[in-house]
Amino acid sequence: MSRNILITGGAGFIGSHVVRLFVTKYPDYRIVNLDKLTYAGNLANLKDVEQAPNYRFERCDICDYDAVRAIFRKYDIDGVIHLAAESHVDRSIKDPFTFARTNVMGTLTLLQSAREHWNGAWDGKLFYHISTDEVYGALELTHPEGIEPPFSTTASSTEHLAYGADFFYETTKYNPHSPYSASKASSDHFVRAYHDTYGMPTLVTNCSNNYGPYQFPEKLIPLFINNIRHRKPLPVYGRGENVRDWLYVEDHARAIDVIFHRGKVAETYNIGGFNEWKNIDLVRVLVCTVDRLLGRKEGEDMDLITYVTDRPGHDMRYAIDSSKLQRELGWEPSLQFEEGIGKTVRWYLDNQAWMDNITSGEYERYYEEMYRNR
Ligand code: NAD
Ligand code: DAU
Numbered sequence: 004m005s006r007n008i009l010i011t012g013g014a015g016f017i018g019s020h021v022v023r024l025f026v027t028k029y030p031d032y033r034i035v036n037l038d039k040l041t042y043a044g045n046l047a048n049l050k051d052v053e054q055a056p057n058y059r060f061e062r063c064d065i066c067d068y069d070a071v072r073a074i075f076r077k078y079d080i081d082g083v084i085h086l087a088a089e090s091h092v093d094r095s096i097k098d099p100f101t102f103a104r105t106n107v108m109g110t111l112t113l114l115q116s117a118r119e120h121w122n123g124a125w126d127g128k129l130f131y132h133i134s135t136d137e138v139y140g141a142l143e144l145t146h147p148e149g150i151e152p153p154f155s156t157t158a159s160s161t162e163h164l165a166y167g168a169d170f171f172y173e174t175t176k177y178n179p180h181s182p183y184s185a186s187k188a189s190s191d192h193f194v195r196a197y198h199d200t201y202g203m204p205t206l207v208t209n210c211s212n213n214y215g216p217y218q219f220p221e222k223l224i225p226l227f228i229n230n231i232r233h234r235k236p237l238p239v240y241g242r243g244e245n246v247r248d249w250l251y252v253e254d255h256a257r258a259i260d261v262i263f264h265r266g267k268v269a270e271t272y273n274i275g276g277f278n279e280w281k282n283i284d285l286v287r288v289l290v291c292t293v294d295r296l297l298g299r300k301e302g303e304d305m306d307l308i309t310y311v312t313d314r315p316g317h318d319m320r321y322a323i324d325s326s327k328l329q330r331e332l333g334w335e336p337s338l339q340f341e342e343g344i345g346k347t348v349r350w351y352l353d354n355q356a357w358m359d360n361i362t363s364g365e366y367e368r369y370y371e372e373m374y375r376n377r
Contacts, residue, residue, distance in 0.1 A: 006032045009080045011065055011113065012087030014038040016218040017133070019048035020256040021084060026052045028260070033057050035078050037071075038087060039064045045366055047357060048217040065109035068116065075120040083117055084263060085110065086133045088187070091221055095183035096315055106186035107193070114197045121203070130194065131206045131263050136248070136275065138188040138209060139171040140178030141318035144246060166246045166279050170324040171209070173271045180316045195269075204268040208259070211275035211323045214343065215252035216350040220361060223247075227286060228351045229358055231293040231304050241313035243283030246320040250276040251343040254336045261334045275323030276336040283308075292348045 008025065012018040013036030026034050038044045040062055052058055059078070063070045065087050074080070088106050089095065095102045114130065121128050145167045179188040191207050198205040218225045227237050258274045266272060280288075286308060291301045328334050338346075351358060360366045 006082055007035065007078045007080050008032055008082040008084065009035045009037055009074070009078070010084045010086065011037045012044070012085070013060075014040055014044035014046050014048060015086065015090070016043075016048075016215075016222075017213055017252055017255060018086040019045075019217050020215070020252050021086065021259055022049060022058070023052050024253075024256045024260055026055045026058045030057055033059065033078060035059045035061060035074065035080065037061045037063050037065070037074060041089075042367060043090065043219050045217075045219075045361065047360065047366060066104060066112050068112050071112055071116040072119060075116050080117070080120065081128050082263070083113065083130045084133065084259060085113055085131065088190075089183070091219075092137075092181050092183045093221070093314060095181055095186070099182035099186075102182050102186040103189075106183075107189045110190035111193050114193060114203070118197065118201055118203055123202075125202060125204050129204050129206065129263065129268070130197070131208075131259070131266075132191065132194040133259065134191050134207055134209045135184065135187050136171050136209050136211045136273070136321050136323045137181065137184035137318065138177050138179050138191060139175045139321075140180060140184075142169050142171070142320040142322055143167050144244065144320045164279055165322060166281070166320055167322065170322045171273060172324050173209075173273055173327055180318055198269050206262060206266050206268060206270060206272075208262055208266075208272045208274050209323070210255055210258075210273075211248040211250050211321060213252045213255050214249050215347050216354070217357075218252070220358060223282070223285075224289065224347065225351055225358070227289050228293055228348055229362070231290055231307060232297065232352065232355075234304060234307065236309040237286060237290075237307045238309055238311040239283060239286060240311060240317060242310065243281065243286065243308075244319075245282050245317060246279050246322065247282065247285075248275050248322050249278045249280060249285075249340065249343075250274065250336060251338045251347075254338060257337070258328065258334050261332050262328070265332055267331075272328045272332075273323045273325045274328060274334075275325040276340075277323075277325070278336075278340050279320075279322050280340075288344060289348065292344060293352070296348060296352055 013022040
């Protein structure tokens with residue numbers, strides 16, 4: 004079946020992996036990547052697919068109602084995978100308004116545009132909204148008896164360790180703490196409201212922390228890999244005790260594919276890899292891996308670790324239970340963390356030009372120039 008699929012935020016980190024997967028796996032689909040190209044959007048993430056005959060790019064702000072409606076009409080969109088968002092918690096603390104605008108009003112604008120275009124003919128339509136585990140709030144950090152944290156500095160000791168008795172389930176009550184997670188929670192509610200009120204076929208998934216190639220280097224893993232390479236300080240917030248649950252980005256993209264095609268309308272699915280790490284342990288693994296791959300003495304850059312003032316309202320622990328998705332749709336993560344983190348570090352070290360282009364601000368100047376001249 005041919006389909007016209009709108010992927011928003013396709014020039015960002017996760018979006019670029021989703022675009023690549025859909026463009027290559029579904030040659031009969033037309034994939035329209037709608038992205039504003041904010042500081043986080045980078046078309047270099049899609050160099051390998053930009054010439055594909057089934058790929059289109061539209062530079063557009065999801066808050067621009069007229070422009071979004073025109074894109075629905077132009078391509079007769081029948082499926083939406085919505086990833087465009089402001090995604091960085093620290094930025095949301097400094098500038099909450101931008102998060103409310105893009106994440107809440109932008110999502111609402113897309114929903115209303117889809118509703119208008121589909122005009123009640125819901126058959127074969129789907130609005131799939133990508134959300135985060137952060138909407139559930141924070142879990143407590145406890146060490147169940149007999150379980151020791153992975154103090155080893157390699158990733159090889161990672162059988163599943165839970166840092167607490169509780170997990171986020173699809174039924175967990177929303178309790179967001181940061182302006183980012185509050186804005187994502189609000190957008191999730193709007194998506195569900197469009198199903199309940201108008202009958203629009205919608206789906207929401209809540210995923211844990213992603214890692215892998217093309218992540219903007221404001222986020223922990225790419226920032227620290229780059230800093231270790233250049234022997235710059237590694238600013239660990241607080242005592243580095245906070246726990247995050249890490250999933251390789253291509254596994255998230257595969258989950259999105261499975262859920263887009265086989266997920267049950269109006270359902271919520273949690274996506275995660277049962278892969279909890281304390282920040283400080285993860286940072287030690289990064290130091291050892293970068294050192295090893297650069298031919299340095301493993302661990303010699305450990306003294307770059309610098310404890311800095313904690314993030315305000317820093318959620319202590321995220322841990323997602325994705326067994327519903329595994330049980331009902333047969334998805335499971337393909338990569339062990341050891342393999343995923345090795346691949347990731349190698350990718351950033353091999354793609355230093357990609358990183359330098361961002362850290363020098365070069366790519367933003369390039370796009371501004373290109374679009375000013377249109
Ligand atoms: P990102 O910041 O790397 O990319 C966001 C993309 O959205 C960029 O290309 C940006 O240009 C675009 N964008 C921002 N504002 C826009 C606007 N007004 N109009 C059009 N495009 C706009 O983000 P990411 O990490 O790839 O996250 C993608 C989605 O997945 C987000 O919705 C995020 O909440 C969610 N998510 C992320 C993670 C994670 O670990 N990164 C985990 C779970 C869920
Ligand atoms: O859980 C899913 C979320 O994961 C997504 O919804 C967000 O879009 C994504 O950015 C990510 O949020 P986090 O805040 O968990 O990711 P970040 O990489 O910013 O931070 C990971 C952990 O590392 C967190 O506990 C804060 C800490 N940290 C982060 C940075 C950037 C540091 O200690 N120092 C740092 O410099």
